[in-house]
Amino acid sequence: MSQPVLICRPGDRGNALAALLREQGACVEQVDVMRLEPLPEDHIQRRVWMDIDQYHKIVVVSPYAAYCLSDALDRYWPQLPIGMNFYSVGRSTASVLFEQLGVRVHIPPLSHGEDTSEALLSLASLKTLTRQRILLVAGEGGRTLLADTLRARGADVTRLAVYRRVYQPPTPAMQQRLLTGNYRALIATSGELLEHLAKWCEQAALNQPLIVSSHRLAKLAGTLGFCDLKVASGATPAALAAVLSRFCNPKGADVDQGT
Numbered sequence: 001m002s003q004p005v006l007i008c009r010p011g012d013r014g015n016a017l018a019a020l021l022r023e024q025g026a027c028v029e030q031v032d033v034m035r036l037e038p039l040p041e042d043h044i045q046r047r048v049w050m051d052i053d054q055y056h057k058i059v060v061v062s063p064y065a066a067y068c069l070s071d072a073l074d075r076y077w078p079q080l081p082i083g084m085n086f087y088s089v090g091r092s093t094a095s096v097l098f099e100q101l102g103v104r105v106h107i108p109p110l111s112h113g114e115d116t117s118e119a120l121l122s123l124a125s126l127k128t129l130t131r132q133r134i135l136l137v138a139g140e141g142g143r144t145l146l147a148d149t150l151r152a153r154g155a156d157v158t159r160l161a162v163y164r165r166v167y168q169p170p171t172p173a174m175q176q177r178l179l180t181g182n183y184r185a186l187i188a189t190s191g192e193l194l195e196h197l198a199k200w201c202e203q204a205a206l207n208q209p210l211i212v213s214s215h216r217l218a219k220l221a222g223t224l225g226f227c228d229l230k231v232a233s234g235a236t237p238a239a240l241a242a243v244l245s246r247f248c249n250p251k252g253a254d255v256d257q258g259t
Contacts, residue, residue, distance in 0.1 A: 003184040004029040005244060006177065008193055011036055013063055013092065017187070017237040024241060026184070029177075033170050034193050036064045038163050039140070041072075048160050049073070053081035054133060055158075059120075059146060060088045061138040063096045068162035069137050070100035087126070089146075090115030090235055115234040116214050117146045130154035140164045141192065167196050178205045185209040185248040189235045191220050198224045209248045211240055 004027040007014050018028045039045075049072045052058070060066045066088070073080065080101065087106045088094045092115075094105035108119030120126070134150055136159040147159045170178065177183050178197075181204030188194040188210065194217065201224075210226045212218050213235035221229055230247045232239040 002027045003182060004177075005248075006031050006174075006183050006186045008033070008186060008188040008197055009190070010034050010193075011064065017240060020237040020241050021244065024245065026244065029174070029183075031170060031174055031186075031197060033168055033197055035166050035168075036139070036163050037166060038068050038071075039161060045072070045160065045162070048135065048158060049076040052077065052135065053084070055084060055135040056132040057085045057087060057126075057134045057155075059134060059136045059150075060086065060093050060097060061117075061136070061142070061146065062089070063093050064163055065137045065139060066093050066096035066100065070097070072162075073101065085125070087120060087123070089117055089120050092236055115236075116216060117143060118216075121146070121149050126150070126153070128153065132156070134158070135160060137162055165192065170197070170200055175200050178202065181205045181208045183208060185211055185230075185244055187211045187240055187244070188217070188221070189213040189240070191217055194221060195224065198226075201225070211243050211248070213240065 005021055006029055007018055008031045009017060014030055018030055021028050052073070060069060080103070085106065086097055086103050088097060091107055094107050097103055097105050106123060106125065108115060108122065129150060132155050134155045134157045136147055136157055138159060138161060140161045140163070147157050150157050178200045179202050186208060188197070189212070206225045207227050209228045209230055210221055211230045211232060212221055213232050215231055218229045218231050230243045232243045
């Protein structure tokens with residue numbers, strides 16, 4: 001049996017990536033060490049949802065945050081207010097917002113190569129934000145770069161956590177894979193998730209190919225001891241699968257280029 005590709009990505013996004021890789025002929029196993037769950041709605045969330053028409057811009061950091069936002073707006077706003085501008089860190093998040101809410105979304109330009117907070121902050125419409133109210137929809141914890149930078153540019157920023165990450169150890173079988181490095185490649189798109197998983201990665205795993213979705217994440221992986229780093233052009237299934245196909249073919253195998 002061929003060595004599996006390990007996917008360190010929870011929920012629907014992990015399932016979509018697994019499906020694409022299997023279509024391309026890869027053996028895939030998902031590393032089930034984290035799940036996402038919505039936070040119970042409290043009075044702070046309710047106030048934000050009721051007053052959402054007071055925000056000039058809404059920035060959504062992940063697909064799961066987009067689903068949580070969509071669910072809230074469906075409950076509080078049968079018809080979306082006019083004049084709000086939506087932004088997302090990545091294309092996957094933008095797709096969820098468009099599918100769920102039918103809104104157009106500002107995203108980083110393709111020329112930046114990666115779907116990152118830094119790329120989003122390069123947009124001209126986010127450069128000068130004096131007296132603008134911005135709602136940042138995210139999960140608990142995570143980076144503060146977006147909120148800090150938007151405030152420094154003059155915005156009044158409300159960061160609203162709508163979900164939490166719940167971590168757990170890998171299964172005994174997965175711990176054995178990480179101990180022996182018995183896999184083709186590991187794919188990770190979250191720094192917090194990679195830091196959690198690294199606790200079980202022995203040297204054999206650290207020497208195996210690790211595919212990440214940004215140079216920032218590659219830098220973190222290097223500090224954790226991972227040696228064979230491959231950086232995708234973004235966090236989409238297509239971008240991650242392209243790196244696997246290009247750099248991580250099974251040992252002893254040649255890619256048929258039609259020659």
